Amino acid sequence: MKHSKLFCSYLYLHILAIVAQTIAFAYLPSIYRDKTQPPIPHMSTNPSLTSSSVDSTATAATMQPPLTKQPTAQPSIPRTFYRRQLPDTTISFSSPEGRNLFASSMASGGTRAFFSLIEQLQTQPEPAYCGLTTLVIVLNALAVDPRRSWKGPWRWYEESMLNCCVDLEKVKETGITFSTFACLAKCQGLDVNAVHGSNSTIDDFRRVVKETCSSSTSEDDQPTSFLVVSYTRKVIGQTGTGHFSPIGAYDEESDYLLVLDTARFKYGVHWIPLKLMFDALTPLDPDTGKSRGYIVLSYNGVSKDRKLGNGQLSHLPLSVLFESKMSKDYLRRTYKQYLMRSMNDDDGENINLSSVASFWTQNYTNNTFVWELIEPQLQPVDSYDIETVSSVRDLIKELIDLDLAEETKLQMPKTLFMTAKESSGFPGGECCTSSTCNTVQRLIKISPAEAIFVIYLASLPVDSRRDIVYRKQQPKASDVSDTVRQQLLAEASLISYALETCDLDI
Numbered sequence: 001m002k003h004s005k006l007f008c009s010y011l012y013l014h015i016l017a018i019v020a021q022t023i024a025f026a027y028l029p030s031i032y033r034d035k036t037q038p039p040i041p042h043m044s045t046n047p048s049l050t051s052s053s054v055d056s057t058a059t060a061a062t063m064q065p066p067l068t069k070q071p072t073a074q075p076s077i078p079r080t081f082y083r084r085q086l087p088d089t090t091i092s093f094s095s096p097e098g099r100n101l102f103a104s105s106m107a108s109g110g111t112r113a114f115f116s117l118i119e120q121l122q123t124q125p126e127p128a129y130c131g132l133t134t135l136v137i138v139l140n141a142l143a144v145d146p147r148r149s150w151k152g153p154w155r156w157y158e159e160s161m162l163n164c165c166v167d168l169e170k171v172k173e174t175g176i177t178f179s180t181f182a183c184l185a186k187c188q189g190l191d192v193n194a195v196h197g198s199n200s201t202i203d204d205f206r207r208v209v210k211e212t213c214s215s216s217t218s219e220d221d222q223p224t225s226f227l228v229v230s231y232t233r234k235v236i237g238q239t240g241t242g243h244f245s246p247i248g249a250y251d252e253e254s255d256y257l258l259v260l261d262t263a264r265f266k267y268g269v270h271w272i273p274l275k276l277m278f279d280a281l282t283p284l285d286p287d288t289g290k291s292r293g294y295i296v297l298s299y300n301g302v303s304k305d306r307k308l309g310n311g312q313l314s315h316l317p318l319s320v321l322f323e324s325k326m327s328k329d330y331l332r333r334t335y336k337q338y339l340m341r342s343m344n345d346d347d348g349e350n351i352n353l354s355s356v357a358s359f360w361t362q363n364y365t366n367n368t369f370v371w372e373l374i375e376p377q378l379q380p381v382d383s384y385d386i387e388t389v390s391s392v393r394d395l396i397k398e399l400i401d402l403d404l405a406e407e408t409k410l411q412m413p414k415t416l417f418m419t420a421k422e423s424s425g426f427p428g429g430e431c432c433t434s435s436t437c438n439t440v441q442r443l444i445k446i447s448p449a450e451a452i453f454v455i456y457l458a459s460l461p462v463d464s465r466r467d468i469v470y471r472k473q474q475p476k477a478s479d480v481s482d483t484v485r486q487q488l489l490a491e492a493s494l495i496s497y498a499l500e501t502c503d504l505d506i
Contacts (some may be wrong), residue, residue, distance in 0.1 A: 084266050087237030089276055093258065093269035101271050105251040105258070109215035113223050114248045116141040117260055121269075124262040125159060128175040131230075131244040132159040132166075133262040135184055135297075138226045138246060142299040144188060147320070147385055148378060155381075162188070164323055164494070177288050178230045181244065182295060183501050187319070187494055191298040197281030198291035205278045208296060209257055213250040225298035229259075231280035232292060236272060242285060242292060250274075319494050320389050320487065321446060321454070322374040331373055332502035335359060339459055353403045356456040357412060361448070367416050370451045374495070376443040389444060391484040392491070396450045399468065403453075416449040457492035458499065465492055 091098045105111050120140040124133035139146070139157045150156040160168065164187035166176060176184070182194040195204075212227040227247040233240040248269070249258035256271045282291050342355050360370040380386050404412065457465050469485050 081266075083268075084239060086267055086270055089237045089272065090259075091256070091271040093271065098271055101251050101254060101256055102249065102258070104253050105249045108252050110210075110213050110250040110252060111248075112215045113213050113226055113246075114258070116223055117226065117246050117248050121260055122262070123264045126172050127263075128172055129159055130262050131176040131181045132162050132171065132184075134228055134244040134246055135162060135181065135188070137260075137262070138185075138228065138297050139188055139190070141226060142190075142224070142297070144190070144299060146188075147380060147382065149381055153381075157188075164188075164319070164498075174287075175242065177285060178290070178292055178295075179288070179501055181228070181230065183498065185295070185297055186497055189299075193296040193298075194293060195295070196291045196293040197278065198293075200278075200281075200293065202275060202278045205281070205294060206255075206274060208294065209247065209250050209274065210252070212296060213247065213257070225296055228295045228297060229277060229281065230292040230294070231277060232283045233280070235280035235283060236276055238267060240266075319377065319491055320380065320385055321377055321392065321444060321491050322451065322495070323377055328373050329502040332499050335373075336499060336502070351456075351459050353400075353453065353456050356459060357416075357449075357452050360452045360455060361416065364413060364416075367413070367418075367448050370448050370455070373455070374451060376446050376451075378442050379444055388484065388487060391480070392487050393446060393450060395469075395480055395484055395488055396453050400449060400453050402471075412449055416452075417447045454488070454491050455495055457488070458495035462493075465489060 086092055091101065093099075093102070102111070117137060120137045122133060122137065124130050136157045136159055144157065146155050146157045146161055148155060148161060150158060150161075162168075162184050164184065166180060166184065178194065178196070182192050185192045195208075197205075208227060212223070212225055228244060229247060230242065230244050233243050243261075243263070245262060246260045247257050248260040250256075251258075251271075255274045257274050257277060258269065258271055259277075260269055261267045281293050284291055338359050339351060342351060358364065360373075361367055362369050380389060400412075457468065460468070466489065469488055
């Protein structure tokens with residue numbers, strides 16, 4: 001009897017366990033079920049539902065095929081490339097024929113530019129950086145001191161320093177145009193002779209190639225100018241559209257020139273017929289409606305058409321005060337229109353500091369508006385440059401005081417003479433955040449009033465600029481060197497050049 005009771009208890013517990021498991025299976029979320037089995041039908045409390053309707057539902061459920069997992073779509077693997085085959089129109093530099101052309105070029109003295117450029121040749125770090133990398137190669141080949149730190153204590157040009165005419169993030173997507181390249185080179189202090197292909201002839205182009213690639217009378221002389229071409233790849237049978245490259249050598253016997261391609265992940269250094277390259281300079285750039293062309297970049301000589309101060313300089317010194325934002329070209333165009341409306345004649349006599357200050361402060365309501373156009377340079381590390389910055393700023397302040405004394409209607413608020421640090425304003429009109437405060441602290445401590453005065457100089461004709469900077473009534477005129485005055489004129493000329501070129505690509 002005792003065993004019979006135990007057996008009944010065990011059976012009763014076993015039945016309860018089965019019932020509990022069944023109920024739990026029916027009501028737990030579907031993620032805990034076996035997805036290969038249909039769900040258990042629920043009895044409805046709705047009296048309108050008969051047992052037959054429930055049964056039909058259960059029957060339909062049991063007749064459904066088991067659920068199967070749908071195959072997941074595999075992520076598409078992006079197509080990649082390892083270089084491109086050079087077209088038959090070109091000759092690889094490292095091929096036997098390419099080496100023979102180089103030997104012939106050396107024998108005829110056509111490799112003068114080669115060795116300085118090949119020392120600096122590098123692969124462009126971004127697919128659209130051909131223009132920036134080409135300019136960096138030339139700047140380093142010409143031994144131009146960027147006057148700013150690259151890594152650690154070393155000063156050396158690299159692409160991120162070329163920010164006076166471009167928005168680097170935009171360049172990564174679109175590259176740069178022919179006129180923007182020229183503007184960038186000007187801002188780095190180079191003498192630039194840019195020629196559109198449509199405005200040249202093949203004989204003119206051949207002459208320039210010979211002048212930049214052929215040896216001078218003295219073999220020890222280092223080249224002081226290099227040739228850069230902006231051309232359409234499709235014309236020579238290559239993939240892609242516009243491209244910039246330096247020219248490293250010329251073989252007069254075959255009339256071939258050596259292209260030092262910066263897109264070495266795509267095409268290596270190669271020879272190309274001069275006539276074919278000239279043909280590639282003439283198609284219109286769809287972004288500008290103008291042809292591409294060639295540019296001679298130099299770092300010394302005498303300029304016949306550009307006067308700065310007392311002398312004639314071949315190139316503009318690097319700016320020690322400002323960096324220009326070419327992404328603000330629309331603002332330059334607006335300012336040019338403002339100047340045109342302000343002048344009643346072609347002499348520009350109606351341009352005064354008061355009208356310029358009014359524009360760049362939005363009628364004295366926004367002291368940081370000028371930083372939309374330019375921003376202070378990073379503080380220099382070289383003692384000479386530190387002294388130059390200080391001296392140029394002292395000269396600007398002295399000239400502002402003279403203008404304030406002469407223009408009785410000119411009243412500039414004291415806050416306009418406060419630096420970004422003193423006014424808690426960040427160049428560009430933004431607030432100082434944790435990510436920008438470090439940058440602000442490294443900028444030259446210069447006020448909006450000083451920036452506006454340089455823009456004022458840039459708005460004047462060259463002779464008027466010089467008269468202001470060299471006027472004799474300055475109390476401390478004898479203490480200001482010509483070097484400082486020339487630097488101030490150069491600062492104004494760089495801004496003036498950006499104003500001149502802001503609508504070239506429209």
